[in-house]
Each structure stands twice: as structure tokens, then as C-alpha cells.
Amino acid sequence: MLTSPYYKGDVRFRGATYEGIHEPLVSPEIWYRVQAVPTAHQSSGEKTQAHDHYLKGTLYCGQCRSRLILTNAKSRRGVIYPYFICAGRHAKRTNCEQRSMFVPDVEAAVENYFRRVQVPEHTVTALRELITAEFDRLHATAKQERHAYTSERDDLREERTKLLQAHYARAVPLDLLKTEQDRIASRIAFLDAQINAGDIEYEQAQAHLDDCLALAADCHAVYMSIDDSLRRIANQAFFERLIVTDDSVDGEPGTPFNVFFNPQMQETAARRQSRATESGTQTGDVAGLNNDIMVGAAGFEPATPGL
Numbered sequence: 603m604l605t606s607p608y609y610k611g612d613v614r615f616r617g618a619t620y621e622g623i624h625e626p627l628v629s630p631e632i633w634y635r636v637q638a639v640p641t642a643h644q645s646s647g648e649k650t651q652a653h654d655h656y657l658k659g660t661l662y663c664g665q666c667r668s669r670l671i672l673t674n675a676k677s678r679r680g681v682i683y684p685y686f687i688c689a690g691r692h693a694k695r696t697n698c699e700q701r702s703m704f705v706p707d708v709e710a711a712v713e714n715y716f717r718r719v720q721v722p723e724h725t726v727t728a729l730r731e732l733i734t735a736e737f738d739r740l741h742a743t744a745k746q747e748r749h750a751y752t753s754e755r756d757d758l759r760e761e762r763t764k765l766l767q768a769h770y771a772r773a774v775p776l777d778l779l780k781t782e783q784d785r786i787a788s789r790i791a792f793l794d795a796q797i798n799a800g801d802i803e804y805e806q807a808q809a810h811l812d813d814c815l816a817l818a819a820d821c822h823a824v825y826m827s828i829d830d831s832l833r834r835i836a837n838q839a840f841f842e843r844l845i846v847t848d849d850s851v852d853g854e855p856g857t858p859f860n861v862f863f864n865p866q867m868q869e870t871a872a873r874r875q876s877r878a879t880e881s882g883t884q885t886g887d888v889a890g891l892n893n894d895i896m897v898g899a900a901g902f903e904p905a906t907p908g909l
């Protein structure tokens with residue numbers, strides 16, 4: 603975890619690492635990963651079967667972290683009661699003592715959990731302001747980079763012209779001309795791609811992040827209004843895992859909800875907002891945030907290296 607560029611304050615950006623002047627709030631990978639959210643968590647390892655429960659594949663045992671599996675118990679009168687049981691205990695792989703849990707109770711506990719994590723409107727506003735400020739900062743950095751790329755490209759174009767002139771003046775032999783032209787062409791292609799990519803990536807990522815924030819503000823209402831198959835997708839979109847102990851549920855949110863649902867991050871956003879209000883400026887003291895953010899940072903997952 604500590605080897606993540608995030609903790610060194612470096613900014614990994616389009617595959618290259620830049621030394622950070624300040625610790626980033628959330629590394630840029632997160633902004634890019636955000637774009638994949640609706641599909642990212644849909645591969646929880648279970649095949650769709652007719653009798654599958656929509657929570658299967660998302661639920662884990664609070665005692666031993668094994669998956670929970672479905673089982674049916676039959677009463678003396680022949681009524682079937684569905685239960686979730688710990689796969690670790692069932693297979694005697696762990697010393698787990700988690701008792702079986704009645705499926706409707708677990709369903710209700712998950713609904714309750716969505717109610718608990720749903721982000722209140724005023725917190726959403728604070729988070730949005732914080733994220734927007736962070737985006738503006740990243741965007742400014744990208745703009746500087748693009749400026750550097752553009753002037754490097756101009757130089758290379760000039761170099762290419764001069765090279766050709768030198769060749770015509772018989773100062774540069776043909777094989778050297780070819781090698782040099784190839785070098786320049788591949789560097790220019792790289793620079794072109796960097797120059798053209800930036801803005802679109804940021805705009806898409808920010809728009810998507812905004813959508814996700816709206817979802818976080820509405821997650822309980824959404825969850826209560828959708829059918830079982832959509833609930834499966836919702837659970838997997840919001841959470842890597844839902845950890846169940848008896849009838850209580852705790853979640854491990856996936857990106858970017860691990861940021862939105864993080865109480866420390868919410869607090870940081872609220873503090874920043876009230877400071878911005880006091881000083882009468884909407885941009886606030888972004889530089890002064892870093893200590894707060896690093897305290898908050900311990901609570902959430904670093905970006906996947908190399909993504």
C-alpha cells in the first residue's frame with residue numbers, strides 16, 4: 603500500500619509518473635477508473651442460474667470472510683425456508699461459528715445499510731465542491747503539460763525541416779536522415795496523442811463522477827425502487843463486498859463510492875466548505891487541505907498501480 607504513487611504524492615498520469623508538489627486528493631487513476639463503474643464489478647464469479655439469489659456473490663461472512671451460500675431448510679410441515687450460510691463453516695475450512703441467517707432478514711439488513719450510507723444532500727454539495735476544485739487543479743496541471751508538449755512538437759517540426767535541408771546540402775547521409783526522421787515522427791505521434799487526449803478525458807471523467815455522486819445521494823431510494831436483477835447490479839456497482847454478521851451489514855464500497863461513502867472524506871469536504879464560506883471564496887484554501895486529506899486517505903483504497 604505504501605508503495606503506491608498515491609502515498610508518495612506522485613501523480614501517475616497517462617502512464618508516466620510525475621513528482622507531486624502536493625499530495626493529490628485522489629490519484630488520477632481513480633478519475634479514469636470511474637468511467638468503468640457500471641461494468642467494473644459485474645464479474646463477481648457467479649453464473650446466473652434460475653434459482654440464484656440477487657445477493658449471492660456479494661455477501662461475505664463477517665467472522666471469517668468466506669462467501670455466503672444459499673441453502674434451504676424444510677420445516678416439518680414441508681415449508682421451505684431459505685438461509686444464507688457461511689461457506690467456510692459449511693466446508694469446515696475455518697473455525698467460523700457464524701450461524702445461518704434467514705434470507706429475508708439479510709435482505710432487510712442490506713436495504714437498511716443502503717439507507718445508512720446514502721449521502722445527505724448538504725454533504726453531496728460539499729463533496730461536489732471539493733471534487734470540482736481537485737479537478738480544476740488536475741486540469742491546470744494537464745494544461746501546463748500540454749503546453750510543454752506543444753512547444754516540444756514545434757521544436758521537432760523545425761528540427762525535421764532543418765534535417766532535410768542538411769540532407770539536401772549533403773551534410774547528412776540518407777541512412778542517418780531516415781533514422782532521425784523515424785525518431786522525430788514517433789515522438790511527434792506520441793505528443794499529438796497526448797495533446798489531443800487531455801480535455802476529453804477530463805470532461806468525461808468529471809461528468810461520470812458527477813453521475814456517481816448523484817447515485818450516492820440517492821442510493822437507498824434507487825435500491826428500494828428496483829427489481830431483484832437490478833439490485834444484483836446495484837450491489838455490485840456500489841460494493842466490492844457486503845460483509846454480514848448475524849443481521850447486520852457492513853460494506854466495502856468500490857471506486858468511487860469508497861470516497862463518497864467515507865465519513866472522513868465527507869468531514870473533510872464539509873470543513874473545506876465552511877472554510878470557503880468564511881473566507882468568502884468558492885475555491886477555498888486547497889493547499890491547506892493536504893493534512894486533512896492525508897488523515898482521510900488512510901481510510902480508502904489507493905488506486906490500482908499500473909492502471
Ligand SMILES: [Zn+2]
Binds near residue numbers: 663665690696699700
Ligand atoms: Zn464464516
